[in-house]
Amino acid sequence: MSATAARPRPKIDPINRGFWENARAGILSVQTCDNCRDVHFPGSPVCPRCLSGDQSWTPVSGRGTLLSWVRFHRAYWDGFRAELPYLVCLVGLEEGPLLISNILETDPEKLVIGSPVEAVFETVDEELTLPKFRMRG
């Protein structure tokens, strides 16, 4: 299997490292500005609201709303081929930011936009844990 044949991994850099370290500990986090308290995701070198460089990764509830979803019928990486067709969701967190992730559900009929969802954590290997979501309640 070639390097690109498996699944893509996040490109970890100084800005997003906190997010992935928290995920390994089972914590979902978003970047928070220490100056104006703006919360946003993905991470950025400065706060997009006040341009401060002082920011932290702070835990969030993991609760949110299903805003949209798609189902892939084509695999762009071999590592996803066995799962076709697979679901990807867009979640609006209670705290505000939007996250792209996977929804642990097999029946698209159940994916009603506006439904409550909650974060779960899927351990890929020692170094990588992916936050995912499931329907709540």
Add this chain to the structure above:
Amino acid sequence: MSSPVPARAMRHPNPRNRRAAAVVGVGHTDWVRDWARCRNGERPNDSYGYALEALRNALADAKIGRDEVDGLIAGPTTAYERLGELSGINPRWGDQADAVLAVAQAVMAIEAGYAEVVALVYGNDQRSVGTQYGGPEAMGGNAFLSYVYHSPWGFTSQGALYALTLQSYKHARGFTEAEMGEVSVAQRGWSALNPNAIMRKRITLEDYLASHFVCEPLHLFDYCLINDGGVALIIAEAERAKRMTDRPVFIEGVGRFDLNRGATSLEPRIDDFYLPAQQSAAAQSYAVSGLGPKDMDILQVYDSFSVHVPLALEGYGYCAVGEAGKFLRESRIGPGGRLPLNTSGGHLSETYMQGWAHQIECVRQLRGECGERQVAGARHAHYTSDVAGKCFSVIYGR
């Protein structure tokens, strides 16, 4: 939520750039021929070769020599300096821009006096070199692209961004799969009449609904083609344009507004489907031109995916917000419909020239040279785009 568009963007601008410049020449490559050659494993040309073939045709159409050109704008897929070298043009003003920005920049340069005759030149060998718009090799793998950033969850490709948008839009507006299908069916209706179109076989709504999903809810027919080709336009200062040709096509007005905040996590798409930015761009261009949706004979919409069309119908004021589905079903946008839209077949069926071919279709319709697909007596053509949150409105008139 307060509107992300500040009130100042809705104020009437100074309308001094109305009819300041006009298109005096258009040209393109034979993308039907090159489609067949690419499918046969050939590499007919590279991006520069396509761009220069289109430039040669545009200069011939304008009946001018290269030495009359004093401004040069290269498309995003060729290096500006190299295109300048190969075209043999030493301009006194130059730039690099995508299709709609190139038109806006040409008008601005002409109005500011930096140039009088501007060549806008685009070439793209995306089919023959296998440019990827998703997966491991997507667009050079820039991590800031949302479909690269989110790849660990299997989310990739331009199409996926629009699939997420469509799913959310269907829910918010009650828009249906069959209403979405009206767009590809109508555009095939147009391309069937266009000898320059790559896909000319008519399709029915049943064909659309039976076609496979790529990234659901998008069907195969909701996706643009990926093909090789080039497009060029010559835009001249208005008075000079009138001396150069008896059929100049004027730029009546341009408007723009961008939504950038939260773009990687798709906020501006999902929140309101770019609506406030489209409305601002529309308001600016309508104020400059003194025209509105009722004055337009033709609408050309940037259509990398069919879902751009209902968003544009609502955002640029062709129907009430929430009524694009009804508009597509009842007013219709294909041949014989109330609003002729993407009359060449667009990116879905004619050629994927990233908005460039839409500009020359506006010009040719207003010059009355579109044969079977000609919209009779067309006086005004409106081009809109919302690529990656950059909402643009350009109005052409004769």
